[in-house]
Amino acid sequence: MNRLPWNAGNPPTSQSNGTLELRRAIARLYPGADEENVLVTNGSSEANFVSVWSLVAPDDEVALMLPNYMQIWGAARGFGGRIRPFHLKPELGWQPDLDELRRAVTPQTQLIAVCNPNNPTGAVLEPAAMDAIIAAARASGAWLLCDEVYQGAERDGVTTRSFWGQYEKTIIVNGLSKAYALPGLRIGWIIAPKEQIARSWMHHDYLTIGPGIVSDQLACLALADGNREAILRRTRTILQKNYPIIEGWIEEHGDLFSLVPPRAGAIAYLKYHLDVNSSELAEILRRDQSVLIVPGDQFGMDHYLRIGYGPREPYLKTGLNRIDATLKALTRSRAVVT
Ligand SMILES: Cc1ncc(COP(=O)(O)O)c(C=O)c1O
The missing domain is CATH 3.40.640.10 (Type I PLP-dependent aspartate aminotransferase-like (Major domain))
Known part of the structure; x- marks a missing residue:
């Protein structure tokens, strides 16, 4: 620099x-x-x-x-x-x-x-x-x-x-x-x-x-010159490293999620097939797990979640594991929807 x-x-x-x-x-x-x-x-x-x-x-x-x-x-x-x-x-x-x-x-x-x-x-x-x-x-x-x-x-x-x-x-x-x-x-x-x-x-x-x-x-x-390229290279390196983490996590859930893979930005916009309102789900995650996600309701699209995957690997994995704990409990009590 x-x-x-x-x-x-x-x-x-x-x-x-x-x-x-x-x-x-x-x-x-x-x-x-x-x-x-x-x-x-x-x-x-x-x-x-x-x-x-x-x-x-x-x-x-x-x-x-x-x-x-x-x-x-x-x-x-x-x-x-x-x-x-x-x-x-x-x-x-x-x-x-x-x-x-x-x-x-x-x-x-x-x-x-x-x-x-x-x-x-x-x-x-x-x-x-x-x-x-x-x-x-x-x-x-x-x-x-x-x-x-x-x-x-x-x-x-x-x-x-x-x-x-x-x-x-x-x-x-x-x-x-x-x-x-x-x-x-x-x-x-x-x-x-x-x-x-x-x-x-x-x-x-x-x-x-x-x-x-x-x-x-x-x-x-x-x-x-030089700094700009180095900064953008760093961003892309993070995206390339982190995307497989969230992609693998989605795959582990079988049919629970559908995702059109994002081409840019450290955000994944997932459709989930569970009978729970997205704002309700976001609130449960905030309250019980201290995890913040954006509910699809904010975009006028219930049954979607926007998850940021840009954080450092341990932080991202901890957040995803915490979402899992909530999903596990919910799948016992809520119907699967298409
Ligand atoms: C598409 C888009 N535009 C603008 C902004 C505002 O960003 P900032 O004011 O930090 O540049 C955001 C922030 O999330 C965004 O996602």
């Missing part, structure tokens, strides 16, 4: 949209973008929030990919938007139902929002699905907001193609919290056409004003 890029006698000056050095380092990741296409935010959650805030007014239609990290679902509704969902389907390997997409996007659509790679399924959109989403956006004139925060955390090492550069009204959200494993820095970013960056920046000024300078400079270090 390089040394920190400042010394006590020469402290860097913070900037509300991110330092020039950081914005340039980010812009380099997006062909055709320069520092004026970048707004640095406090996490990618803030990037999503200011994007939605700056674009969605009461009664605007928002076509939203589901399941999803549900922030845009909540924020868009909070600003008075009307959600028109289109779904990733397990029977399509968690690809979107393209007929439903075309029905969800209308001439009134203000925003189409996708998450790719996807939270919670870990799916990566196939080129045909990306093309269909871009075509739908172009036909309606809608903005396209793409949360790509899991880009770089692919199990097979193939970096997910960004939506950037294919449609003029595209907004990319990304940050250091997931693939870079640096969530504590609270550094995210928006890449967008300059007029949309200006709109987001104005809203950002009402919210947190700017990123902290220490995080800004550490982000420069993380994105420096």
Whole structure:
């Protein structure tokens, strides 16, 4: 690793949209973008929030990919938007139902929002699905907001193609919290056409004003040549080491679980075939085992669980064993469902 890029006698000056050095380092990741296409935010959650805030007014239609990290679902509704969902389907390997997409996007659509790679399924959109989403956006004139925060955390090492550069009204959200494993820095970013960056920046000024300078400079270090690749390599090594652990654990349970293997992110989205509500199950696990999982109810999909498999091996195995103890007790008292 390089040394920190400042010394006590020469402290860097913070900037509300991110330092020039950081914005340039980010812009380099997006062909055709320069520092004026970048707004640095406090996490990618803030990037999503200011994007939605700056674009969605009461009664605007928002076509939203589901399941999803549900922030845009909540924020868009909070600003008075009307959600028109289109779904990733397990029977399509968690690809979107393209007929439903075309029905969800209308001439009134203000925003189409996708998450790719996807939270919670870990799916990566196939080129045909990306093309269909871009075509739908172009036909309606809608903005396209793409949360790509899991880009770089692919199990097979193939970096997910960004939506950037294919449609003029595209907004990319990304940050250091997931693939870079640096969530504590609270550094995210928006890449967008300059007029949309200006709109987001104005809203950002009402919210947190700017990123902290220490995080800004550490982000420069993380994105420096060599460091960036080393960080992403570490992430992929963890995924490749841990995925077989959770995969083996699922197999040990025979028909209890179904899983479309995630392609990216340290999250597995399992369907379970037991007659217990997912929020109830999550609460039993929290209360009795001190294990936290996300119930499918949070994504509007009962009988699913999202389990993170990123922790260190002993911690992960302990968590899975504790889930086993609860499942063993439940399978004695609850019916198996398909
Ligand atoms: C898809 C997605 N986007 C954004 C976020 C927010 O992350 P952060 O604000 O830490 O960058 C998360 C966090 O789980 C996420 O899963």
